[in-house]
Structure formats: C-alpha cells, structure tokens
Amino acid sequence: MEDTPLLALRRVSRRVNSEFSLREISLEVYPGQVHAVLGRNAAGKSALFAVIMGAVPLQAGQLLLEGKPVCFQSPAQAVQAGLMLVGQNQEMFPTLSVAENLYFGMEPRVGKLPVLDTGKMRRQTKALLEQMGLEVNPKTPLGQLSPARQQLIGIARAVVSQARVVLLDEPTSRLDSGEKQEFYRALEGLRRQGRGFLLITHDLEEARRLADRITVLDRGRVAYSGPASQLDAAGLQQAVYGLGAADPYARPRFSPGRELLRVEAPGVGLCLRAGELVGLTGGAAGQGLALVRALGGLAPGGVRVWAGGEPVELDSPLAALAAGIQIATNQLDEEVVEQASQLLQRGSGTGARGKARLGLRTFSQDLGRSLRSFVVAPPREEYMTGGNRRRELMERALDRVGLVYLLCDPTAGLDLPSRRGLYELAAQRLSEGCGVLWVTSDPAEAAGLCDRTVDLSAAAG
The missing domain is CATH 3.40.50.300 (P-loop containing nucleotide triphosphate hydrolases)
Structure with a gap:
C-alpha cells in the first residue's frame, strides 16, 4: 500500500x-x-x-x-x-x-x-x-x-x-x-x-x-x-x-387463519392467510414489483385474484382498496406517487362492499392511526435521508386501513433499528388478522422473517 x-x-x-x-x-x-x-x-x-x-x-x-x-x-x-x-x-x-x-x-x-x-x-x-x-x-x-x-x-x-x-x-x-x-x-x-x-x-x-x-x-x-x-x-x-447480537428477525408468530388473498399469474400461484407474512423472492429483475403493482391496481392485467374467497377485478387503485389491499413499492416514480396520492384521497369512497369486508375493525384502526398521525409530527423534510423517506413510505402503507399489505423491498437502504421497527409494525398488523406479502431480494431476511416464501424464478414474467 x-x-x-x-x-x-x-x-x-x-x-x-x-x-x-x-x-x-x-x-x-x-x-x-x-x-x-x-x-x-x-x-x-x-x-x-x-x-x-x-x-x-x-x-x-x-x-x-x-x-x-x-x-x-x-x-x-x-x-x-x-x-x-x-x-x-x-x-x-x-x-x-x-x-x-x-x-x-x-x-x-x-x-x-x-x-x-x-x-x-x-x-x-x-x-x-x-x-x-x-x-x-x-x-x-x-x-x-x-x-x-x-x-x-x-x-x-x-x-x-x-x-x-x-x-x-x-x-x-x-x-x-x-x-x-x-x-x-x-x-x-x-x-x-x-x-x-x-x-x-x-x-x-x-x-x-x-x-x-x-x-x-x-x-x-x-x-x-x-x-x-x-x-x-x-x-x-x-x-x-449499539445493539447486541440478538436475532434481528425475531417477531411473534401466529397460526394462519382464513384466506385473505389468492393469486394466479403466469408461473405463480400464492395464497395469503390472516396472520401470515409470506416472502416473495427470486425471479427476473422487477418481477416482484410488477406483481405488486398489478395487485394494487396500478398495472392491471395478467393476474387472477380472489379476495376473501371472492373473485375480484383489480382494474384500478380504487378496486384494490375496496378489496382491502394496500401497497408500497420501491419505485418512487411520478406515476406511483400520483397513484398513491389518489388512493389516499379516495379512500373514503370504497363503497358498501368494501366497507362490509373491512368491518368494524376499520373504524377502530382508522381512529387510532389518525390520532397517532395527528399527535406525532413527522420529521422535517430537509432532514429526511433516503433511508428515512423509505421507512416513512412503508410505515404509511402499514398505517393505512387494510386487510392485505403488499410491500416491495421494504427494508432496502434501512439501518438495523429501522428494520426492526418495520418488522414490529408488520407483526402488529398480523396480530390484528391481516396478512403481509413481503417482496425481498435479501435471502437472509426472507428465511428469518417470513413464515414461508414463494419463489418467482419459475414464473414466465
């Protein structure tokens, strides 16, 4: 040297x-x-x-x-x-x-x-x-x-x-x-x-x-x-x-409940039940993101979906909301940001069918989360790093009322304490009877955090 x-x-x-x-x-x-x-x-x-x-x-x-x-x-x-x-x-x-x-x-x-x-x-x-x-x-x-x-x-x-x-x-x-x-x-x-x-x-x-x-x-x-x-x-x-060597993926585990979501796409079949955190791994570049965006109504087509045992047509973000689906992607382009904004703005208009599916839990969750967001001021934007912005994006998705949460590479660029906080929030949703689909490129995270994984490698695209 x-x-x-x-x-x-x-x-x-x-x-x-x-x-x-x-x-x-x-x-x-x-x-x-x-x-x-x-x-x-x-x-x-x-x-x-x-x-x-x-x-x-x-x-x-x-x-x-x-x-x-x-x-x-x-x-x-x-x-x-x-x-x-x-x-x-x-x-x-x-x-x-x-x-x-x-x-x-x-x-x-x-x-x-x-x-x-x-x-x-x-x-x-x-x-x-x-x-x-x-x-x-x-x-x-x-x-x-x-x-x-x-x-x-x-x-x-x-x-x-x-x-x-x-x-x-x-x-x-x-x-x-x-x-x-x-x-x-x-x-x-x-x-x-x-x-x-x-x-x-x-x-x-x-x-x-x-x-x-x-x-x-x-x-x-x-x-x-x-x-x-x-x-x-x-x-x-x-x-x-400043943390010891505890298992970074430790979280409560729950017995799988009723079927919340079933998906059939070319080369892919998956079922998500209440209390389950299912990992989505492998596949071609962007394949997990494409599937999540399709399920969120951002890129309709090519996917057959059943929510709560009933077939649904996810042809728009509003349809995904009515089915109880919330998403957060890893692609912060203008289209996704605009679509996410529309989901928030139109969330109160999910209709009778969506309200019936979400049930009374919707009201109690919505009230509690609204109070928390009112009391806890977000960090100043000028001080938000890329990792903090990503954490906020995922936390906002998990804080919205839903039954199924689809998160795409949620911990990319996050430090260990932020990861653990996100794991805890996901576990809280699982304890309420929700399901989480966790798209990750980290094999250690998939093995340690998820109840089971679905490999996209065999999918046609």
Whole structure:
C-alpha cells in the first residue's frame, strides 16, 4: 500500500441544515482499498459524500486528493479531478445502448471532426467489460440489463472517466444474492488496478467482506474508525447501532387463519392467510414489483385474484382498496406517487362492499392511526435521508386501513433499528388478522422473517 492516500479528509466540517452538522470528520482512502462509511439512517453518510463531491461546499477542514488540497465547487469539478459517485439510482438512459451510456458526454470522435466514432466506442466498451468479467453486448439497450449489471455499467463509467476514487452509495441494496456476487467480483478486479473506494452500506456482512477500513458516523461525528479486521460481526453491530447480537428477525408468530388473498399469474400461484407474512423472492429483475403493482391496481392485467374467497377485478387503485389491499413499492416514480396520492384521497369512497369486508375493525384502526398521525409530527423534510423517506413510505402503507399489505423491498437502504421497527409494525398488523406479502431480494431476511416464501424464478414474467 502506498504511503500517500488517494483521498484524505482532515477535520472536515459542514452545517447541513438547521438541525444537523458534520463535525471534524477525518478518514483516508488508499489505492486498492475499500473504506466503508457506516452508521444509522441520518448519521451523515450521504451528507459527507455530498461534501466530498462538491454538491455541498466545504466549510471547515481540508480535502486532499493524492496529497494536494482541493475544494470542489460542483460535482463536475470533482469528476474532472478523478472522483465519481455511483448511487442506488443512477442517472443513465435505459433506451440508449450500454456503450452510449458508458461514454455519454465523453464520446470518442473521428479525428477532429464533430462525428462520433461509434466503432471505437463499442470496441473500447467490449474490452473494458471483459476486463471486469462481464459478457455484455455493447449494443444492448441498458434497460434490458439486470439491476446488478446496470450498477456495474455505472462503475465502468467511472473507469472511463479515469476516476481514481469511486464513491459507492448503497450499490447492492436492491440486488439479489447472485447479482451481489457479480458486483463483488467486478469490484475486486478494479481494486487490483489501484482504484480506491468509499462505500456506504447498511449490510454489515457486506462491509466486513469488502472493507479494509471502517469509519462509523453517529450524528455527524466519527464514533469509530479502524481496520475492519478488528471487529467481528457482533462488535461491528455494537459499534454501528449499539445493539447486541440478538436475532434481528425475531417477531411473534401466529397460526394462519382464513384466506385473505389468492393469486394466479403466469408461473405463480400464492395464497395469503390472516396472520401470515409470506416472502416473495427470486425471479427476473422487477418481477416482484410488477406483481405488486398489478395487485394494487396500478398495472392491471395478467393476474387472477380472489379476495376473501371472492373473485375480484383489480382494474384500478380504487378496486384494490375496496378489496382491502394496500401497497408500497420501491419505485418512487411520478406515476406511483400520483397513484398513491389518489388512493389516499379516495379512500373514503370504497363503497358498501368494501366497507362490509373491512368491518368494524376499520373504524377502530382508522381512529387510532389518525390520532397517532395527528399527535406525532413527522420529521422535517430537509432532514429526511433516503433511508428515512423509505421507512416513512412503508410505515404509511402499514398505517393505512387494510386487510392485505403488499410491500416491495421494504427494508432496502434501512439501518438495523429501522428494520426492526418495520418488522414490529408488520407483526402488529398480523396480530390484528391481516396478512403481509413481503417482496425481498435479501435471502437472509426472507428465511428469518417470513413464515414461508414463494419463489418467482419459475414464473414466465
């Protein structure tokens, strides 16, 4: 390992908003090293990345790039200097080819002419992806690749930009176990080339596997910093969350009651009963999300559904509400947000059939939850991190009156305390005679939390 770090932070401080500040953070990233930045949601991890990348100007302290002081005024300056951020939701173009995404804004030209050299671009793309262990046709539209491979294209773009330091913000939070392994292999290859990585992750096993050093943030300050090898699994959990090594998936279990929901789709058949938490795993990228959106009336068609033993046509969000179905997805696009808003606005008009199905429990739940939402003020939006926003999204779904709750990757990007809180809220709904369908890409969560699982791998799509 070289003596001079690729990136060094010296007592970096920055007031983020009226309630939160980063205070005197110091860390280093060396060539070929992964330095994990861990902590609870809202500990300051993403805010620190924003300061490093110049999205938020530095107020105090020093940022050194290969030993030289730098002060970026914009992300463009950081990228030009050799930094690159690869996040959960990358700004790429699904209809453009892999090569076009890889070289977007950096396209090779034919001599001095203003003409793209597409042949050279594809050849260089093919060579780079082979170097990373990826067999991908450069002409393939990016949107046809799995989420894992799209993440890898983001890292490959960092290589094209000559980035020496890559900042990874929850890069595997929505990848299944096989996709994670592909991601890890590519990352290891880039480490051998001498690149350095800063990694934000809530997966502590992932941190122990990948990281050479670990820095834990707590309320904007460094709570721990040292070699990853000094902490075992229990010690790391204690350092990050202050929690012992209790079973993270422990919850009350209930005997299955009456059938609440039965679904038949191409290659998939499932039944959800009162008091059951059923996991939905496997399948092609986005398949669980597509099924949940269909059951929520957001994308009707191709699914036969029975609610309470009666066939129902889920051709709209209102029809799903009348059947007692509440959903929360992992795709925060405008369509889903608008549809969710419509569900809330029209919730009082579910009609006599829906009211009869929900019964008296509807009134008591609705009153209690309305009082709680009135008394407990939500966190200020300016202080809400991505993980906190996701937790709020899932909690709002579980707080709405229903019989069946369909949650898509509910704990992606959540820290352990937030996960446990969500598990407890789901268990409360189960105790009331509801059922929960839990779509997850985390095999450990599926095995530990769910009463049983349904594998989508055999589904036709």
